[in-house]
Amino acid sequence: MKRVEFKKVSIVNFLSVGEDPVTVEFTKGLHIITGSNKDKPARRNAIGKSTIADSIYFSIFGDTLREIKKDLIPNNLTNGKTHVELDFDVITPSGKNEYKIVRNLSPSKVFIYKNGIDKTRDSISNTNKYICDVLSASPAIFQNCVIMTVNNAIPFMAKNKVEKRKFIEDIFGMEVFSQMLSALRTEYNEVKRDHDTEVTKLDEVNTSFNNYNTQKEKLLQKRAHKKELYATRQSNNQKELNLLKEQISALQEVNVEEVSESIDRYKGKLVECEDKIDKYIEGISSAKSEIGHVKEKYKKLGTDEDVCPVCLRPIEDHDTTKIAEEKKKLKEAIERMVRDIKEVTVSLDRARDVKKKIHTSITQYNNKLADNKVTIQKKQNTNERINQLNKWQDELKVDIETINKTETDFDTIIDETQLRLTELETKVKEYRDAISKLDIVKYVVSEEGVKSYIVNKLLELLNSKLLHYLKRLDSNSICVFNEYFEEEILNEKNKLCSYFNFSGAERKSIDLACLFTFSDIRRLQGGVQYNIAIYDELFDSSFDEKGIELITQILQDRVEELDECSIVISHRKESIKAVTGEVVYLIKENGITKRVDYIEK
Numbered sequence: 001m002k003r004v005e006f007k008k009v010s011i012v013n014f015l016s017v018g019e020d021p022v023t024v025e026f027t028k029g030l031h032i033i034t035g036s037n038k039d040k041p042a043r044r045n046a047i048g049k050s051t052i053a054d055s056i057y058f059s060i061f062g063d064t065l066r067e068i069k070k071d072l073i074p075n076n077l078t079n080g081k082t083h084v085e086l087d088f089d090v091i092t093p094s095g096k097n098e099y100k101i102v103r104n105l106s107p108s109k110v111f112i113y114k115n116g117i118d119k120t121r122d123s124i125s126n127t128n129k130y131i132c133d134v135l136s137a138s139p140a141i142f143q144n145c146v147i148m149t150v151n152n153a154i155p156f157m158a159k160n161k162v163e164k165r166k167f168i169e170d171i172f173g174m175e176v177f178s179q180m181l182s183a184l185r186t187e188y189n190e191v192k193r194d195h196d197t198e199v200t201k202l203d204e205v206n207t208s209f210n211n212y213n214t215q216k217e218k219l220l221q222k223r224a225h226k227k228e229l230y231a232t233r234q235s236n237n238q239k240e241l242n243l244l245k246e247q248i249s250a251l252q253e254v255n256v257e258e259v260s261e262s263i264d265r266y267k268g269k270l271v272e273c274e275d276k277i278d279k280y281i282e283g284i285s286s287a288k289s290e291i292g293h294v295k296e297k298y299k300k301l302g303t304d305e306d307v308c309p310v311c312l313r314p315i316e317d318h319d320t321t322k323i324a325e326e327k328k329k330l331k332e333a334i335e336r337m338v339r340d341i342k343e344v345t346v347s348l349d350r351a352r353d354v355k356k357k358i359h360t361s362i363t364q365y366n367n368k369l370a371d372n373k374v375t376i377q378k379k380q381n382t383n384e385r386i387n388q389l390n391k392w393q394d395e396l397k398v399d400i401e402t403i404n405k406t407e408t409d410f411d412t413i414i415d416e417t418q419l420r421l422t423e424l425e426t427k428v429k430e431y432r433d434a435i436s437k438l439d440i441v442k443y444v445v446s447e448e449g450v451k452s453y454i455v456n457k458l459l460e461l462l463n464s465k466l467l468h469y470l471k472r473l474d475s476n477s478i479c480v481f482n483e484y485f486e487e488e489i490l491n492e493k494n495k496l497c498s499y500f501n502f503s504g505a506e507r508k509s510i511d512l513a514c515l516f517t518f519s520d521i522r523r524l525q526g527g528v529q530y531n532i533a534i535y536d537e538l539f540d541s542s543f544d545e546k547g548i549e550l551i552t553q554i555l556q557d558r559v560e561e562l563d564e565c566s567i568v569i570s571h572r573k574e575s576i577k578a579v580t581g582e583v584v585y586l587i588k589e590n591g592i593t594k595r596v597d598y599i600e601k
Contacts, residue, residue: 004135005531006565007087011055013080015064015073016048018592024052026532026565029581030555033569038589047586048593049569053147053534059086059101061139062110062128065147074105077591081106090134101131136528140166145519147534148511156514157499157507161486168462168485168518180445188438195431202424209417216410223403230403234396237389244389248382254372263365266358273355280348287341291334298330455483458521465520469513473550476506479513505543512538512551516558523562533558536569539578552578576600 008025011017024033035047054064064073074082082105090097102111110127111120112134121127132138137146140163156164166178301323463480470478476492489510491497499507523529535555539548555566559580567584568575576583585598 001093002136002528003091003531004528005089005091006056007089009052009055009059009087010085011051012083013075013078014055014058014082014084015051015068016046016075016588016591016593017051017055018075018078018594019080020592020594022052022586022593022595024584024595026567027581028531028559028563028565030552030559030579031565031567031581031584032575032579033567033584033586034571034573034575035586035588035593038587039591045571047571047588049571049586050536051593052567052584053536053569055084056086056532056534057139057142057147059084059103060131060135060137060142062103062108062124063139065143070105070108075592088135099134141522145515145522146530146532148515148536148538156518157487157510164487165485168481181442184438184442184445188435188442191431191434191438195428195435198424198427198431202421202428205417205421205424209414209421212410212414212417216408216414219408219410227400227403230396230400234393234400237393237396241386241389241393244382244386248379248386251375251379251382253375253379254368256369256372259365259368259372263362263369266362266365270355270358270362273351273358277348277351277355280344280351283344284341284348287337287344291337291341294330294334294337298327298334301327301330455485459483461524462517462521465517466513469516469554470509472554473509473513473547475509475513477502477510479510505547508543509547512554516554529562531563532565532567534567534569537571538568539570539572539575548578556580 006026008023010021010023012021013019033049033052035049037043037045037047040046050065054066054068057063057065058073063070074080082103084101084103086101088099088101090099098115100113102113103109108124110124110131111118112127112131113119119130121130459481466479466481477497478490480488480490482488487499489497489499489502491501499510502510519533538551543551555568555578558564559566565581568578583598585596586593587596588594
């Protein structure tokens with residue numbers, strides 16, 4: 001159990017308090033804060049009594065109970081710097097530590113000291129959090145368990161369901177469930193978001209995986225079609241190869257050397273034959289010339305023109321016999337030469353026939369050579385075609401071997417995608433398992449889970465305490481909270497009513513019963529006990545004398561039972577009669593609030 005014992009508060013230039021410090025010490029007993037307004041003697045309000053409660057709240061949380069803007073908190077008459085000090089001890093089983101909070105405005109600063117050592121954090125917000133952790137306090141707890149501002153604050157019962165529920169959870173120390181639920185919701189949302197992201201990735205990768213497999217299947221189908229096409233080409237090429245081989249085996253080449261020798265031999269014969277022909281022609285020409293010469297001589301023989309070929313003298317008549325003989329010789333010579341010409345002409349014709357035959361033979365042999373060249377070219381072309389077909393066959397063989405392979409360019413990416421798919425499926429499963437677990441844990445810490453079980457156990461304590469204080473306050477109502485912390489209020493006729501169906505005094509009885517109950521529950525369940533309770537204008541509300549008497553008795557009992565400093569802020573002078581501690585008497589003069597010693601009259 002932690003006990004917080006507030007020792008004193010000191011105020012300077014805070015709201016109506018001026019340069020003169022107002023200090024209030026918190027000791028055991030029932031204390032009254034009251035006073036008078038010298039600026040308005042007929043009025044007891046606007047003295048600055050509530051400033052004490054505001055200063056405690058301000059020193060801890062940095063705000064006022066009345067939510068006054070910070071620039072309006074400093075005293076507007078002195079224009080001085082706001083300075084509030086709060087001293088308290090925190091007692092735990094491990095020992096006691098002394099703390100001091102110092103909070104200033106203009107500029108805003110806050111300091112906290114533990115056993116004289118500065119524990120101020122790096123920022124005001126972090127220091128405020130540290131102070132709340134030290135005091136185990138929250139604004140809601142202080143407003144409903146420590147400081148009850150009857151007329152200025154919204155009573156617990158007048159708050160909305162969410163505010164009431166949160167406050168009661170804090171009282172029971174069950175804020176951890178809300179924090180856990182909030183954290184779980186945050187974690188759930190994060191996991192759900194990550195799950196949805198991974199599912200989206202999984203869908204995308206799965207789509208890619210299917211696309212890759214589809215493309216691979218199309219590629220394999222294309223390969224099968226190509227394989228069929230290549231096989232057809234291979235078969236056609238082989239048929240052509242076989243045909244070309246048959247053709248090339250049918251092509252016979254001649255012996256070029258032998259043919260060339262034959263041509264050369266015939267050419268030699270041709271030369272011999274031409275020589276003969278030339279001789280025959282020359283002989284025929286010579287013979288014809290000779291025949292012409294003999295004929296000319298034959299004509300002249302026996303005429304004046306006839307002369308002796310030897311002596312060139314004219315032949316006489318007595319040479320007639322010789323002439324006849326000569327003519328006969330000449331005629332015979334002509335006839336012989338004619339016969340010789342005929343024989344030579346026959347030889348010439350024969351030679352010419354031979355020459356023609358030789359030409360024919362040479363031409364035939366040349367044609368053989370030409371045909372042989374054509375054959376050689378055909379063979380060369382055929383061999384080139386065969387080589388080309390063989391090359392194509394080799395290429396087709398490689399292509400078919402490549403096509404026969406089951407590997408594709410998609411295999412690696414499909415394997416990688418499959419691995420990615422497996423990883424994502426594992427992740428999605430993990431996220432789904434985590435979501436399932438979080439759903440279970442959420443249910444456990446939800447209203448219907450273990451929290452409901454705990455609440456049912458604590459409700460009896462809450463409702464019994466509340467009923468106890470309502471009876472002590474002689475209330476005309478009974479208030480009961482269900483497991484959802486929703487109240488049901490019954491009037492004296494046992495009729496279900498709303499909080500606002502009751503009078504002001506009756507509502508105040510309910511508010512006070514709740515205040516005392518919450519304070520007790522917080523002390524019992526929250527593990528922390530505060531030594532002060534402040535009731536602002538408690539006696540100045542709708543309570544009659546009997547009601548004030550009952551409240552006073554409760555307060556006095558709490559002082560003794562809890563070793564508590566109960567402070568009642570009131571402008572009623574008769575409230576002083578209830579005091580068992582001291583009277584904090586304030587006066588307001590010229591707009592400035594000061595504390596003075598109380599003189600009993």
